[in-house]
Amino acid sequence: MYKKATIYYFTGTGNSYRVASWMGETAAAQGIKTHIGSIGSARPAKEIEQGPENLLGLVFPTHGFTAPWHVIYFTLRLPRRYRTHAFVTPTRAGTKIIGFLPGMEGTAGYLIALILWLKGYQLRGVQAVDMPSNWMALHWGLHPVNVSAIIGRAQAKTIVWFSEILAGRRKLSGFIPLLLGLALIPVSFGYLLYGRFYLAKIFFTSQKCNGCGLCVDYCPTHSLTLRGKENKLPFWSYSCESCMRCMGFCPQQAIEVSQPLAVLLGYITSVPASYYLLKWLTALIPGMNRIVNYWPGTVINYIYFLLSLFFVYRLFNWLTRAPIINKLFTYTSLTHYYRRYHEPGTNWKDLREEKEKINN
Numbered sequence: 001m002y003k004k005a006t007i008y009y010f011t012g013t014g015n016s017y018r019v020a021s022w023m024g025e026t027a028a029a030q031g032i033k034t035h036i037g038s039i040g041s042a043r044p045a046k047e048i049e050q051g052p053e054n055l056l057g058l059v060f061p062t063h064g065f066t067a068p069w070h071v072i073y074f075t076l077r078l079p080r081r082y083r084t085h086a087f088v089t090p091t092r093a094g095t096k097i098i099g100f101l102p103g104m105e106g107t108a109g110y111l112i113a114l115i116l117w118l119k120g121y122q123l124r125g126v127q128a129v130d131m132p133s134n135w136m137a138l139h140w141g142l143h144p145v146n147v148s149a150i151i152g153r154a155q156a157k158t159i160v161w162f163s164e165i166l167a168g169r170r171k172l173s174g175f176i177p178l179l180l181g182l183a184l185i186p187v188s189f190g191y192l193l194y195g196r197f198y199l200a201k202i203f204f205t206s207q208k209c210n211g212c213g214l215c216v217d218y219c220p221t222h223s224l225t226l227r228g229k230e231n232k233l234p235f236w237s238y239s240c241e242s243c244m245r246c247m248g249f250c251p252q253q254a255i256e257v258s259q260p261l262a263v264l265l266g267y268i269t270s271v272p273a274s275y276y277l278l279k280w281l282t283a284l285i286p287g288m289n290r291i292v293n294y295w296p297g298t299v300i301n302y303i304y305f306l307l308s309l310f311f312v313y314r315l316f317n318w319l320t321r322a323p324i325i326n327k328l329f330t331y332t333s334l335t336h337y338y339r340r341y342h343e344p345g346t347n348w349k350d351l352r353e354e355k356e357k358i359n360n
Protein backbone atom coordinates (compact mmCIF):
# COMPACT_ATOMS: atom_id res chain seq x y z
CA MET A 1 0.00 0.00 0.00
CA TYR A 2 2.74 2.49 0.90
CA LYS A 3 5.54 3.62 -1.40
CA LYS A 4 7.55 5.39 1.27
CA ALA A 5 7.79 5.30 5.06
CA THR A 6 9.61 8.12 6.88
CA ILE A 7 10.18 7.43 10.56
CA TYR A 8 11.65 10.07 12.86
CA TYR A 9 12.74 9.27 16.38
CA PHE A 10 13.93 11.09 19.45
CA THR A 11 15.76 8.89 21.93
CA GLY A 12 17.66 9.11 25.19
CA THR A 13 18.84 5.61 26.03
CA GLY A 14 18.02 3.92 22.72
CA ASN A 15 14.54 2.51 23.42
CA SER A 16 12.73 4.67 20.88
CA TYR A 17 15.58 4.27 18.41
CA ARG A 18 15.18 0.47 18.74
CA VAL A 19 11.39 0.65 18.23
CA ALA A 20 11.87 2.87 15.14
CA SER A 21 14.44 0.36 13.82
CA TRP A 22 12.02 -2.57 14.19
CA MET A 23 9.42 -0.57 12.29
CA GLY A 24 11.93 0.36 9.60
CA GLU A 25 12.99 -3.27 9.15
CA THR A 26 9.33 -4.36 8.91
CA ALA A 27 8.59 -1.76 6.23
CA ALA A 28 11.80 -2.44 4.28
CA ALA A 29 11.03 -6.20 4.31
CA GLN A 30 7.80 -5.37 2.47
CA GLY A 31 9.70 -3.50 -0.21
CA ILE A 32 8.70 -0.07 1.06
CA LYS A 33 11.28 2.68 0.63
CA THR A 34 12.17 3.42 4.24
CA HIS A 35 13.87 6.39 5.77
CA ILE A 36 14.72 6.43 9.49
CA GLY A 37 16.26 9.51 11.02
CA SER A 38 16.61 11.23 14.36
CA ILE A 39 14.59 14.40 14.69
CA GLY A 40 17.91 16.22 15.12
CA SER A 41 19.06 15.31 11.63
CA ALA A 42 15.66 15.39 9.89
CA ARG A 43 15.02 17.42 6.75
CA PRO A 44 11.23 17.06 6.74
CA ALA A 45 10.52 19.47 3.87
CA LYS A 46 12.50 17.16 1.56
CA GLU A 47 11.82 13.83 3.17
CA ILE A 48 8.06 13.84 3.73
CA GLU A 49 6.02 13.55 0.60
CA GLN A 50 2.40 14.45 0.02
CA GLY A 51 -0.41 11.93 -0.32
CA PRO A 52 -1.73 8.71 1.21
CA GLU A 53 0.90 6.46 -0.38
CA ASN A 54 3.43 8.06 2.05
CA LEU A 55 3.61 7.24 5.73
CA LEU A 56 5.18 9.43 8.41
CA GLY A 57 5.91 8.07 11.89
CA LEU A 58 7.13 9.73 15.09
CA VAL A 59 8.66 7.58 17.82
CA PHE A 60 9.86 9.13 21.08
CA PRO A 61 9.95 8.56 24.86
CA THR A 62 7.25 9.72 27.25
CA HIS A 63 8.56 12.34 29.68
CA GLY A 64 6.37 13.53 32.56
CA PHE A 65 3.20 12.05 31.01
CA THR A 66 3.72 13.92 27.77
CA ALA A 67 6.07 14.22 24.79
CA PRO A 68 9.49 15.83 25.34
CA TRP A 69 9.48 19.52 24.41
CA HIS A 70 11.95 18.91 21.53
CA VAL A 71 9.45 16.50 19.98
CA ILE A 72 6.52 18.90 20.39
CA TYR A 73 8.56 21.72 18.84
CA PHE A 74 9.71 19.48 15.98
CA THR A 75 6.11 18.42 15.25
CA LEU A 76 4.93 22.04 15.32
CA ARG A 77 7.53 22.85 12.65
CA LEU A 78 6.73 19.93 10.35
CA PRO A 79 5.51 20.97 6.90
CA ARG A 80 1.79 20.71 6.14
CA ARG A 81 1.03 17.62 4.12
CA TYR A 82 -2.43 17.01 2.80
CA ARG A 83 -3.57 13.41 3.47
CA THR A 84 -0.07 12.00 4.07
CA HIS A 85 -0.64 9.10 6.45
CA ALA A 86 0.88 9.34 9.93
CA PHE A 87 1.33 7.35 13.12
CA VAL A 88 2.61 8.23 16.59
CA THR A 89 4.41 5.87 18.97
CA PRO A 90 5.48 7.08 22.41
CA THR A 91 7.63 4.57 24.28
CA ARG A 92 6.85 4.20 27.96
CA ALA A 93 8.35 2.90 31.20
CA GLY A 94 7.69 -0.81 31.25
CA THR A 95 8.83 -2.63 34.39
CA LYS A 96 8.75 -6.18 35.65
CA ILE A 97 8.41 -6.53 39.37
CA ILE A 98 6.36 -9.67 39.94
CA GLY A 99 4.51 -9.47 36.69
CA PHE A 100 4.78 -6.98 33.86
CA LEU A 101 3.78 -3.37 34.68
CA PRO A 102 3.02 -0.92 31.85
CA GLY A 103 4.00 2.75 31.82
CA MET A 104 1.61 5.66 31.31
CA GLU A 105 1.91 7.96 28.30
CA GLY A 106 -0.58 10.63 29.43
CA THR A 107 -0.88 13.19 26.63
CA ALA A 108 2.27 12.06 24.76
CA GLY A 109 0.56 10.20 21.91
CA TYR A 110 -2.61 12.18 21.36
CA LEU A 111 -0.99 15.61 21.70
CA ILE A 112 1.45 14.85 18.86
CA ALA A 113 -1.37 13.19 16.91
CA LEU A 114 -3.51 16.33 17.28
CA ILE A 115 -0.73 18.56 15.92
CA LEU A 116 -0.22 16.24 12.94
CA TRP A 117 -3.95 16.17 12.24
CA LEU A 118 -4.12 19.99 12.37
CA LYS A 119 -1.32 20.02 9.78
CA GLY A 120 -3.38 17.96 7.35
CA TYR A 121 -1.91 14.49 8.03
CA GLN A 122 -4.31 11.57 8.08
CA LEU A 123 -3.91 9.75 11.37
CA ARG A 124 -3.54 5.99 11.00
CA GLY A 125 -2.24 4.93 14.37
CA VAL A 126 -1.42 5.98 17.93
CA GLN A 127 0.12 3.29 20.08
CA ALA A 128 2.45 3.37 23.08
CA VAL A 129 5.12 0.68 23.41
CA ASP A 130 6.41 -0.43 26.81
CA MET A 131 10.20 -0.55 26.81
CA PRO A 132 12.36 -0.82 29.95
CA SER A 133 12.03 2.24 32.16
CA ASN A 134 15.14 4.39 31.81
CA TRP A 135 14.47 7.02 34.47
CA MET A 136 17.67 6.45 36.44
CA ALA A 137 17.30 9.67 38.41
CA LEU A 138 14.35 7.91 40.06
CA HIS A 139 15.28 4.24 40.19
CA TRP A 140 18.13 1.87 39.39
CA GLY A 141 18.48 0.42 35.92
CA LEU A 142 16.38 -2.74 35.55
CA HIS A 143 18.02 -6.15 35.80
CA PRO A 144 19.29 -7.41 32.42
CA VAL A 145 16.97 -10.47 32.58
CA ASN A 146 13.93 -8.22 32.99
CA VAL A 147 15.25 -5.85 30.33
CA SER A 148 15.47 -8.62 27.78
CA ALA A 149 11.97 -9.94 28.70
CA ILE A 150 10.44 -6.46 28.31
CA ILE A 151 12.23 -5.81 25.03
CA GLY A 152 11.23 -9.22 23.60
CA ARG A 153 7.60 -8.50 24.43
CA ALA A 154 7.81 -4.98 22.97
CA GLN A 155 9.40 -6.20 19.75
CA ALA A 156 6.68 -8.79 19.13
CA LYS A 157 3.91 -6.26 19.86
CA THR A 158 5.49 -3.52 17.75
CA ILE A 159 5.89 -5.73 14.70
CA VAL A 160 2.29 -7.00 14.86
CA TRP A 161 0.90 -3.49 15.34
CA PHE A 162 3.06 -1.90 12.66
CA SER A 163 2.30 -4.67 10.16
CA GLU A 164 -1.39 -3.82 10.59
CA ILE A 165 -0.64 -0.14 9.92
CA LEU A 166 1.29 -1.12 6.79
CA ALA A 167 -1.66 -3.29 5.72
CA GLY A 168 -3.80 -0.14 5.74
CA ARG A 169 -5.69 -0.70 8.99
CA ARG A 170 -6.34 2.15 11.39
CA LYS A 171 -5.06 1.38 14.90
CA LEU A 172 -5.76 4.00 17.57
CA SER A 173 -4.96 3.04 21.14
CA GLY A 174 -8.51 3.73 22.31
CA PHE A 175 -10.50 5.74 24.80
CA ILE A 176 -8.89 4.75 28.09
CA PRO A 177 -5.42 6.15 27.20
CA LEU A 178 -7.21 9.20 25.78
CA LEU A 179 -9.19 9.77 29.00
CA LEU A 180 -6.11 9.16 31.17
CA GLY A 181 -4.23 11.61 28.97
CA LEU A 182 -6.92 14.25 29.45
CA ALA A 183 -6.90 13.68 33.23
CA LEU A 184 -3.12 14.07 33.29
CA ILE A 185 -3.05 17.36 31.33
CA PRO A 186 -2.28 19.48 34.45
CA VAL A 187 0.66 17.21 35.37
CA SER A 188 2.11 17.17 31.86
CA PHE A 189 1.67 20.94 31.55
CA GLY A 190 3.49 21.36 34.88
CA TYR A 191 6.24 19.07 33.63
CA LEU A 192 6.78 21.12 30.48
CA LEU A 193 6.75 24.45 32.33
CA TYR A 194 8.63 23.50 35.49
CA GLY A 195 9.63 19.84 35.85
CA ARG A 196 12.01 19.49 32.92
CA PHE A 197 13.99 22.62 33.89
CA TYR A 198 14.26 21.47 37.46
CA LEU A 199 15.39 17.96 36.41
CA ALA A 200 18.00 19.42 34.06
CA LYS A 201 19.69 21.18 36.94
CA ILE A 202 20.42 18.29 39.28
CA PHE A 203 23.08 16.52 37.21
CA PHE A 204 26.74 16.56 38.07
CA THR A 205 29.81 14.39 37.52
CA SER A 206 31.69 12.46 40.19
CA GLN A 207 35.48 12.42 40.29
CA LYS A 208 35.41 9.50 37.86
CA CYS A 209 34.79 12.04 35.06
CA ASN A 210 37.86 12.35 32.84
CA GLY A 211 36.41 15.14 30.69
CA CYS A 212 36.34 12.92 27.56
CA GLY A 213 33.37 14.91 26.22
CA LEU A 214 31.39 11.94 24.81
CA CYS A 215 28.29 13.15 26.66
CA VAL A 216 28.70 16.58 25.06
CA ASP A 217 29.16 15.21 21.53
CA TYR A 218 26.23 12.81 21.71
CA CYS A 219 23.66 14.83 23.65
CA PRO A 220 20.54 14.76 21.42
CA THR A 221 19.57 18.29 22.42
CA HIS A 222 23.09 19.78 22.45
CA SER A 223 22.54 20.79 26.05
CA LEU A 224 25.96 19.98 27.46
CA THR A 225 29.14 22.00 27.33
CA LEU A 226 32.51 21.34 28.91
CA ARG A 227 33.43 24.17 31.25
CA GLY A 228 36.57 25.04 33.14
CA LYS A 229 40.11 25.89 32.14
CA GLU A 230 42.22 22.90 33.17
CA ASN A 231 39.68 20.58 34.68
CA LYS A 232 36.94 20.52 32.02
CA LEU A 233 33.61 19.22 33.34
CA PRO A 234 30.12 19.04 31.80
CA PHE A 235 27.54 21.73 32.46
CA TRP A 236 23.83 21.06 31.79
CA SER A 237 21.80 23.86 30.22
CA TYR A 238 18.05 24.51 30.42
CA SER A 239 17.41 22.79 27.09
CA CYS A 240 18.36 19.41 28.61
CA GLU A 241 15.43 16.96 28.33
CA SER A 242 16.78 14.77 31.13
CA CYS A 243 16.68 11.94 28.58
CA MET A 244 19.33 9.94 30.48
CA ARG A 245 21.60 9.39 27.49
CA CYS A 246 24.64 10.90 29.20
CA MET A 247 23.98 8.97 32.37
CA GLY A 248 23.15 5.66 30.68
CA PHE A 249 26.09 5.58 28.28
CA CYS A 250 28.96 7.34 30.14
CA PRO A 251 31.83 4.81 29.98
CA GLN A 252 33.10 5.97 33.39
CA GLN A 253 29.62 5.88 35.00
CA ALA A 254 30.56 9.34 36.22
CA ILE A 255 27.24 11.12 35.73
CA GLU A 256 25.09 11.41 38.82
CA VAL A 257 21.87 13.05 39.94
CA SER A 258 22.00 14.69 43.35
CA GLN A 259 18.88 14.05 45.43
CA PRO A 260 20.05 16.37 48.27
CA LEU A 261 20.38 19.14 45.67
CA ALA A 262 16.91 18.24 44.35
CA VAL A 263 15.44 18.73 47.85
CA LEU A 264 17.31 22.01 48.35
CA LEU A 265 16.18 23.29 44.94
CA GLY A 266 12.62 22.21 45.71
CA TYR A 267 12.74 24.29 48.87
CA ILE A 268 14.36 27.37 47.28
CA THR A 269 12.14 27.42 44.19
CA SER A 270 8.93 27.12 46.22
CA VAL A 271 9.51 30.46 47.98
CA PRO A 272 6.53 32.66 46.91
CA ALA A 273 8.63 35.43 45.37
CA SER A 274 5.61 37.47 44.25
CA TYR A 275 4.36 37.70 47.84
CA TYR A 276 7.60 39.30 49.10
CA LEU A 277 7.99 41.48 46.05
CA LEU A 278 4.41 42.64 46.34
CA LYS A 279 4.77 43.38 50.03
CA TRP A 280 7.82 45.46 49.33
CA LEU A 281 6.27 47.26 46.34
CA THR A 282 3.00 47.95 48.21
CA ALA A 283 4.95 49.60 51.01
CA LEU A 284 6.66 51.69 48.33
CA ILE A 285 3.71 52.44 46.01
CA PRO A 286 0.14 52.38 47.41
CA GLY A 287 -2.34 50.28 45.39
CA MET A 288 0.42 48.15 43.89
CA ASN A 289 -1.11 44.87 45.14
CA ARG A 290 -4.08 45.32 42.78
CA ILE A 291 -1.72 45.47 39.80
CA VAL A 292 0.60 42.64 40.69
CA ASN A 293 -2.09 40.18 41.82
CA TYR A 294 -3.19 37.16 39.79
CA TRP A 295 -1.27 36.39 36.59
CA PRO A 296 1.52 38.96 37.13
CA GLY A 297 2.14 37.13 40.43
CA THR A 298 2.44 33.84 38.52
CA VAL A 299 4.86 35.41 36.04
CA ILE A 300 7.00 36.80 38.88
CA ASN A 301 7.08 33.39 40.55
CA TYR A 302 8.00 31.72 37.28
CA ILE A 303 10.87 34.13 36.61
CA TYR A 304 12.04 33.62 40.17
CA PHE A 305 11.86 29.82 39.67
CA LEU A 306 14.09 29.97 36.56
CA LEU A 307 16.52 32.48 38.03
CA SER A 308 16.96 30.59 41.29
CA LEU A 309 17.64 27.34 39.39
CA PHE A 310 20.15 29.19 37.26
CA PHE A 311 22.11 30.66 40.16
CA VAL A 312 21.97 27.66 42.50
CA TYR A 313 23.07 25.30 39.71
CA ARG A 314 25.98 27.55 38.73
CA LEU A 315 27.15 27.65 42.30
CA PHE A 316 26.69 23.88 42.68
CA ASN A 317 28.56 23.16 39.42
CA TRP A 318 31.43 25.32 40.61
CA LEU A 319 31.48 23.88 44.15
CA THR A 320 31.54 20.25 42.96
CA ARG A 321 34.95 20.94 41.42
CA ALA A 322 36.35 20.88 44.94
CA PRO A 323 37.22 17.20 45.67
CA ILE A 324 35.78 17.18 49.17
CA ILE A 325 32.44 18.71 48.12
CA ASN A 326 32.32 16.44 45.10
CA LYS A 327 32.77 13.40 47.35
CA LEU A 328 30.05 14.65 49.68
CA PHE A 329 27.52 14.98 46.83
CA THR A 330 28.66 11.75 45.15
CA TYR A 331 28.21 9.57 48.22
CA THR A 332 24.87 11.16 49.13
CA SER A 333 23.49 10.59 45.60
CA LEU A 334 21.37 7.49 45.22
CA THR A 335 22.42 7.22 41.57
CA HIS A 336 25.97 6.47 42.75
CA TYR A 337 24.67 3.06 43.89
CA TYR A 338 22.35 2.46 40.92
CA ARG A 339 22.86 0.14 37.97
CA ARG A 340 22.87 2.09 34.69
CA TYR A 341 20.56 1.36 31.78
CA HIS A 342 20.69 1.75 28.05
CA GLU A 343 19.01 -0.34 25.39
CA PRO A 344 21.40 -3.31 25.22
CA GLY A 345 21.73 -3.44 21.42
CA THR A 346 22.40 0.30 21.08
CA ASN A 347 25.79 1.97 21.34
CA TRP A 348 27.11 5.53 21.18
CA LYS A 349 27.71 5.39 17.46
CA ASP A 350 24.13 4.35 16.65
CA LEU A 351 23.00 7.52 18.33
CA ARG A 352 25.01 10.06 16.44
CA GLU A 353 22.54 12.77 15.52
CA GLU A 354 23.82 12.91 11.94
CA LYS A 355 23.43 9.17 11.57
CA GLU A 356 20.53 8.18 9.41
CA LYS A 357 19.59 4.89 7.98
CA ILE A 358 18.33 4.89 4.46
CA ASN A 359 17.16 1.49 3.45
CA ASN A 360 16.43 0.46 -0.08
Ligand SMILES: Cc1cc2nc3c(=O)[nH]c(=O)nc-3n(C[C@H](O)[C@H](O)[C@H](O)COP(=O)(O)O)c2cc1C
Binds near residue numbers: 016064134243
Ligand atom coordinates in the same frame (compact mmCIF):
# COMPACT_ATOMS: atom_id res chain seq x y z
C1 LIG B 1 12.59 12.35 32.69
C2 LIG B 1 11.80 11.11 32.35
C3 LIG B 1 10.42 11.10 32.49
C4 LIG B 1 9.68 9.96 32.19
N1 LIG B 1 8.32 9.99 32.33
C5 LIG B 1 7.60 8.88 32.00
C6 LIG B 1 6.17 8.91 32.10
O1 LIG B 1 5.55 9.90 32.45
N2 LIG B 1 5.50 7.77 31.77
C7 LIG B 1 6.13 6.62 31.35
O2 LIG B 1 5.45 5.62 31.07
N3 LIG B 1 7.48 6.61 31.23
C8 LIG B 1 8.23 7.69 31.54
N4 LIG B 1 9.60 7.66 31.41
C9 LIG B 1 10.27 6.44 30.89
C10 LIG B 1 10.63 6.54 29.40
O3 LIG B 1 9.60 7.16 28.67
C11 LIG B 1 10.87 5.16 28.78
O4 LIG B 1 11.78 4.40 29.50
C12 LIG B 1 11.31 5.31 27.33
O5 LIG B 1 11.20 4.06 26.69
C13 LIG B 1 12.74 5.82 27.15
O6 LIG B 1 13.02 5.89 25.78
P1 LIG B 1 14.40 6.36 25.15
O7 LIG B 1 15.44 5.37 25.58
O8 LIG B 1 14.16 6.32 23.68
O9 LIG B 1 14.66 7.74 25.66
C14 LIG B 1 10.35 8.78 31.73
C15 LIG B 1 11.75 8.79 31.59
C16 LIG B 1 12.47 9.94 31.90
C17 LIG B 1 13.96 9.92 31.75
